[in-house]
Amino acid sequence: MTLANLDTFLTQSQALSLIDFAISLWERSAIAESQADGVFISLSAKETALSRFSENQISQNVRKNTFSLTVTSYFGKSSASASTTELDREAIAQTLRRAEDLARIAPADPEWVELLPPQTYSDRIPAFDETTANLSPLKQGEIIQQVCSLSREAGVNGSGTLSFKASLDAIGNSAGLRGCDRTTEADFSFTARIDDGSSWNCCTAWSIEQLPIVELTEQVIQRAIASRNPQAIEPGDYTVVFESAAFASLLPWVIWNLDARAADEGRSFMSRRDDSGKPVGNKVGEQLFNPIVEVQRDPAHPLLQSDRFFGNGLSNQPLEIINNGITQTLSYSRYWAKEKHQEPTGGMYPIVMTGSDQSIADLIASTDRGILVSRAWYVRYVNPLTLEVTGMTRDGTFLIENGKISHPIKNLRFNQCLPEMLQNVVAVSEAKRCGGSVIPGCKVENFHFSSITDSI
Numbered sequence: 001m002t003l004a005n006l007d008t009f010l011t012q013s014q015a016l017s018l019i020d021f022a023i024s025l026w027e028r029s030a031i032a033e034s035q036a037d038g039v040f041i042s043l044s045a046k047e048t049a050l051s052r053f054s055e056n057q058i059s060q061n062v063r064k065n066t067f068s069l070t071v072t073s074y075f076g077k078s079s080a081s082a083s084t085t086e087l088d089r090e091a092i093a094q095t096l097r098r099a100e101d102l103a104r105i106a107p108a109d110p111e112w113v114e115l116l117p118p119q120t121y122s123d124r125i126p127a128f129d130e131t132t133a134n135l136s137p138l139k140q141g142e143i144i145q146q147v148c149s150l151s152r153e154a155g156v157n158g159s160g161t162l163s164f165k166a167s168l169d170a171i172g173n174s175a176g177l178r179g180c181d182r183t184t185e186a187d188f189s190f191t192a193r194i195d196d197g198s199s200w201n202c203c204t205a206w207s208i209e210q211l212p213i214v215e216l217t218e219q220v221i222q223r224a225i226a227s228r229n230p231q232a233i234e235p236g237d238y239t240v241v242f243e244s245a246a247f248a249s250l251l252p253w254v255i256w257n258l259d260a261r262a263a264d265e266g267r268s269f270m271s272r273r274d275d276s277g278k279p280v281g282n283k284v285g286e287q288l289f290n291p292i293v294e295v296q297r298d299p300a301h302p303l304l305q306s307d308r309f310f311g312n313g314l315s316n317q318p319l320e321i322i323n324n325g326i327t328q329t330l331s332y333s334r335y336w337a338k339e340k341h342q343e344p345t346g347g348m349y350p351i352v353m354t355g356s357d358q359s360i361a362d363l364i365a366s367t368d369r370g371i372l373v374s375r376a377w378y379v380r381y382v383n384p385l386t387l388e389v390t391g392m393t394r395d396g397t398f399l400i401e402n403g404k405i406s407h408p409i410k411n412l413r414f415n416q417c418l419p420e421m422l423q424n425v426v427a428v429s430e431a432k433r434c435g436g437s438v439i440p441g442c443k444v445e446n447f448h449f450s451s452i453t454d455s456i
Contacts (some may be wrong), residue, residue, distance in 0.1 A: 010045050010067075010168055012180040019043060019172035022071060022092050036073040036100050038115045040177075042311065043069045043170040047133070051140045054159035056148040061137055073099040077112035111335040115175040116313040127206035127305035132184040133166035135208055147217050151192060154221045160190035164208060171313050179309045187435075188213050191395065192220045197228035197408070200375055200395035201245055204433050206305055223374065227396045230408040232452055239370035240447040241363045241400065247442045248434035249376040249391070254418050255295065255321065255348045257387055260330035260340065269387045269419050270330065282330060289325035289422035294354040296320055301352050303433040314346035321348060325422075355431030355440030363427050363443045365403040370443075371412075372398040372405060377455070388417045392453050412449040421447060 010018075019041045045067045052060040069092060072081040080102030084095040140162055151158030163186070170180040188211050189202040199220045203211050242250070263270035266279030274280045297319040299306040309316050312334070320328045329345060337344040364372060371393075379391035392413050399406045421444055429441035 010043075012168070012170070012182060015043050015045070015168055015170035015180050016172070016178060018069065018087070018092065019170055019178070021089060022069070022096060023172060023174055025093055025096050036075055036103060038074040038174045039096070039099075040072040040074075040115065040173040040313075041069065041171065042072075043067075043168075045168040046165055048163065048165040049135065049137070049140065050161060050163040051137075051144055052159075052161050053144050053148060054157075056151045056158050058141060058144050058148070061140070063137065069095065071095050071099040073103040074115070075100075075103050075106075077108040077110075078106040079103050079109065079112075080106045113334045113338060115173045116177050116334070118176040118178070119309065119313060119315050121179060121308040121315050122300065122317060124300055124305075124308065126181045126183045126299075126307055128166070128182040129184045129207040129209075132164050132186050132206070132208045135164055135186075143213060147190065147213065150214070150217050150221065154192075154225070156192040156194040156221050156224050158190065158192050158217075158221075160188070162213075163187050169307065169311075171309065171311070173313070177313050179313065181307045181309070183306060186211055188216065190217055190220050192217075192224035194224050195228050196230065197224045197226070198395045199223035199227055201243075202434070204435050205303070223396045226405075227398070227408040230397070230410045231399075232410045233399060233412075235412060235449040235451050237446045237448050239367055239400075240444045241360065241367060241370060241372045242376070242442045242444065243360060243372075243374050244429070244432040244439045244441045245434050246373045246376045246393075248437055248439040249379055250389075250418060250421065251295075251353060251439060252351055252437065253379065253387065253389060254422060255351050257384075258321065258327065258330050258348055260332045260342070261336040263330055264336075264340070267385065269385065270327070271385075284327050284330055287326050288419060289322060289327075290425045291325040292428060293322055293325050293422050293425055295322040296352045296354075297348055297350065298352040298438075299350055301350070301438055303438050304350050304352070304436070306350055306436070310346040312346075314344055316346055319345060319348075321351075349436065351437040351439070353428075353431060353437075353439050355428050358427065358429045360429050360441045363429055363441060364400055364405065366427065367400045367403060367443065369402075370400040371409070371447075371449075372396075372400055376414075382415060386417055387419055388415065390415045390450075392455055394455055411453045411455045413451045413453050414448060415450045416448050 049063045070083040082095045082099040084091045168182045172178045186208040187204045191200040262268040263282035299316045331348045332345045334344040374396040375394045377392045377394040382388040393411045424445040427443040431440040
């Protein structure tokens with residue numbers, strides 16, 4: 001029996017009751033003993049399961065149940081946190097006292113903001129799939145056995161992971177804030193190798209039954225077989241068709257860097273400068289990208305249906321980030337929003353980029369000469385100020401000629417300024433869920449490859 005149906009997996013009402021209990025302890029101690037000025041409580045309960053397989057057989061099965069309750073106590077502008085992994089009320093009371101003891105000696109926070117007042121969250125219910133939450137080790141093994149059988153029959157070496165998690169997150173504070181959500185997530189990742197050929201893909205959903213495991217396995221096997229005997233090509237600027245999973249390793253770097261404070265302080269590609277080079281604000285509202293690029297924060301997207309609030313209590317509501325290639329807003333922390341007389345935004349996730357009704361095959365067919373990239377790997381900064389990054393292709397890279405895949409090519413290292421990449425997006429495919437984001441495949445012109453790599 002799993003955490004989802006054991007008493008140890010809290011219901012939403014039980015979680016909020018524990019938070020109310022902790023706050024009631026603070027209220028009694030504050031009145032009787034003049035303790036902390038305020039308190040913030042966060043609670044997290046999770047069950048995670050992970051099965052690994054390699055060389056066409058299961059190699060590991062791990063299952064873990066975790067619980068954590070964290071108390072942050074405030075004395076003026078000083079604060080400190082303490083946590084417990086125990087559910088009983090004495091442990092919670094001790095954690096509250098420990099947080100208060102630490103907060104008394106903590107230095108004042110120059111970026112202190114008051115406790116968040118009660119928020120209005122969406123009345124939608126995040127996706128919590130009982131089948132996924134109760135997935136048994138036996139069922140996981142049966143799924144992996146099917147994948148490994150397909151690999152053996154095709155003569156490839158298959159490896160990967162199948163995982164799921166069931167989560168409950170609750171928050172509350174002494175100002176009256178309360179929130180609680182439950183979610184589930186399932187993820188499948190598969191790599192197939194044969195000789196010097198390799199291919200990879202992954203899929204994520206809020207229900208195990210939504211994962212196209214067999215279809216994805218067969219596609220990866222076919223791509224691995226087709227990727228054998230890769231040929232070298234000259235590095236340079238190419239039109240590139242990125243599969244969704246590959247583009248999902250690049251686009252988030254742009255969204256993560258849409259930080260208002262970094263932009264206003266001259267530390268970002270979003271910084272605007274005067275003639276002397278001094279930062280004078282940001283580039284919100286400017287046409288920075290191709291009009292085809294549209295990105296939102298959309299936790300209610302049908303493929304996601306994720307949490308309604310962030311860990312600090314701010315509402316996770318839909319937010320227009322890039323519209324018609326124009327950045328609509330930046331990410332404002334509560335402190336920086338107060339400094340700049342803006343509204344705090346919360347995090348810029350989950351990322352949802354608008355796609356089209358075209359397929360990857362359609363993007364390939366529209367390309368005279370280019371490169372198909374299945375995976376972008378080991379992406380790292382070269383210059384954070386311009387958002388130039390470097391990385392490598394991996395697990396199936398192909399030359400496109402006359403609208404068709406011509407032959408496999410050796411992997412390439414790229415050095416690319418990502419804002420310029422978004423300027424050069426000329427077509428998008430149907431969007432798919434990749435991890436916690438929804439991303440289409442993209443056709444990008446003038447993408448720069450700097451050298452050949454020995455990776456497969």
